Amino acid sequence: MNLRELYVKRRGQFWGEVLPYLGYVIQSGVAVVFLFLLIAFAAWYTALLQQVPPDLPIRWIMLIILVPLMINSSIRTYLRTADTVFLIPQESRMKEYFKLAWFSGVVYKIIGLALVQLILWPLYIRSDVSPKWLLATFAVLVVFKLLSSYGSWKEQLMVSRNAAAAYRALRWVVTALSLAAWLWHPASHALIFMALLGLTYVAALSVPVKHRVAWERLIAVEQRQASRVMMVLSWFVNVPQREQRVHARKWLAGWGKGLAWNKESAYRFLLIKSLTRSDILGILIRVGLLGAFLVWATRDSLASAMVYLISLMIIGLQLSALRKLHPESFWLHVYPLPQGTRRDNEGKLIFQVQLFWAVLLWLPLISEILSAPGRIFGTMAAGVVLVFLFRSTAARKSRREEDDE
Numbered sequence: 001m002n003l004r005e006l007y008v009k010r011r012g013q014f015w016g017e018v019l020p021y022l023g024y025v026i027q028s029g030v031a032v033v034f035l036f037l038l039i040a041f042a043a044w045y046t047a048l049l050q051q052v053p054p055d056l057p058i059r060w061i062m063l064i065i066l067v068p069l070m071i072n073s074s075i076r077t078y079l080r081t082a083d084t085v086f087l088i089p090q091e092s093r094m095k096e097y098f099k100l101a102w103f104s105g106v107v108y109k110i111i112g113l114a115l116v117q118l119i120l121w122p123l124y125i126r127s128d129v130s131p132k133w134l135l136a137t138f139a140v141l142v143v144f145k146l147l148s149s150y151g152s153w154k155e156q157l158m159v160s161r162n163a164a165a166a167y168r169a170l171r172w173v174v175t176a177l178s179l180a181a182w183l184w185h186p187a188s189h190a191l192i193f194m195a196l197l198g199l200t201y202v203a204a205l206s207v208p209v210k211h212r213v214a215w216e217r218l219i220a221v222e223q224r225q226a227s228r229v230m231m232v233l234s235w236f237v238n239v240p241q242r243e244q245r246v247h248a249r250k251w252l253a254g255w256g257k258g259l260a261w262n263k264e265s266a267y268r269f270l271l272i273k274s275l276t277r278s279d280i281l282g283i284l285i286r287v288g289l290l291g292a293f294l295v296w297a298t299r300d301s302l303a304s305a306m307v308y309l310i311s312l313m314i315i316g317l318q319l320s321a322l323r324k325l326h327p328e329s330f331w332l333h334v335y336p337l338p339q340g341t342r343r344d345n346e347g348k349l350i351f352q353v354q355l356f357w358a359v360l361l362w363l364p365l366i367s368e369i370l371s372a373p374g375r376i377f378g379t380m381a382a383g384v385v386l387v388f389l390f391r392s393t394a395a396r397k398s399r400r401e402e403d404d405e
Contacts, residue, residue: 003090003097010078011104014226021233037310044303049122058127059183062120064293067176069113070145073152075105079219094213098153106149113141132187140182140194144175147198150205156217157210167205174201228279231321268345271322275353280321287314288357296364300371305379308361312383315357316390319350323394343395351391358383 077098079087087094117138125131151171158164174197181190255272275281291311298304323346362383365376 003093004100007078007097007100010080011076014076014078018229018233040306044306045119045123048303049126052123052126056123056127058124059180061297062124062183063176063179065116065120066113066141067172067179069109069116070141070148070175070179071172072109073105073145073149074221074225075101075149075153076225077101077218077222079215079222081219083219084215088215091213102149102153106146109149110142110145113145114138117141132182136187137182140179144178144194144198147201148175151201154205154210156221157212157214159209159211163208167208170201170204174198224279231279267342268349271345271349275322275349280318283318284315284353284357287311287318288360291315291361292364295361299365299368302375304365305375305382308365308379309382309386311361312354312358312386316350316354316387319354320390320394322346322350347391347395350394351387354387354390355384358387 078101117134121134148171151167151174155164155167155171158167178194178197181193185193255276288311291307291314294307295304295311298307358380362380365379369376
């Protein structure tokens with residue numbers, strides 16, 4: 001069996017399923033919206049470069065933006081459940097398969113990292129008192145991106161889940177300290193520190209006991225990654241849903257217990273529990289925190305309103321995936337719901353959660369109320385209007401789908 005050809009074949013099969021839906025995504029207007037946002041960002045960034053604030057914390061900005069990109073090391077293996085039977089005899093040769101997967105996964109991430117660095121670089125050389133060289137900085141980013149990808153792969157092979165979690169935290173620390181050393185300290189001192197830190201990290205990775213191939217874990221990761229792709233496509237077109245990852249999140253276990261115990265609120269209870277245990281909530285928190293930080297960073301300009309509305313729009317798109325979580329749930333047939341309560345509960349919960357985020361994202365602007373009350377309250381009003389537009393659009397779409405059925 002040629003394992004490299006098998007990987008290429010499976011990758012082609014997966015994207016062969018995805019590509020037909022991209023036409024519907026473009027027809028939905030997302031291309032126009034993306035082009036508009038790109039033009040707006042270019043105009044804002046050009047204005048920022050012409051008048052760079054003297055106290056701009058550019059090193060912290062680069063650290064906060066670049067470290068997550070260096071850490072992100074997901075690798076698509078395209079493994080399937082049946083592989084635990086049919087590929088087990090090839091376990092000793094699976095390095096051929098995984099080398100191609102690792103290489104394919106790292107290359108496009110390095111390209112994305114380079115694009116982000118090029119975008120930040122004009123701001124960096126205008127703000128930093130002693131900027132490093134462009135190519136030297138890119139080399140540092142690539143080396144620690146490769147090191148992070150290597151560490152991420154080793155984490156997935158570790159027998160102990162606790163050890164894998166500890167090494168993931170260590171990977172964040174190593175990457176952040178290395179980039180911070182490069183940005184804040186002289187190049188010669190930083191290189192010595194990074195070399196010692198990197199070698200120590202590589203040596204530490206050899207300590208935990210590892211599987212040769214962690215079949216079940218790698219298959220679960222692959223299913224999760226495929227589900228995320230389908231979840232994004234589901235914002236624009238109906239697609240086959242795949243298995244979602246379930247998170248315990250005991251700290252949110254009490255959410256929904258105050259609902260009335262009747263048929264009208266049964267589906268709302270199911271949605272609340274699904275939201276608290278799905279990947280959607282994690283994405284919402286990350287987008288919300290990043291959006292709040294960017295709103296705060298641009299709070300003294302009109303750009304804050306644009307960042308606020310874009311963040312709120314992304315949150316609305318993420319929440320729309322809740323409508324796709326239970327398309328054919330067994331329990332909805334065993335316990336039939338009153339007519340119309342499913343659509344009503346979906347709309348009400350999504351509206352309330354998005355409105356909650358609209359308020360949270362607006363809070364960083366409170367300090368500017370006295371200096372620019374019109375802009376601050378106008379931003380909040382635009383956010384509320386956007387939330388109501390999302391609700392009315394979703395309601396019309398649901399009615400059309402019911403009429404088609």
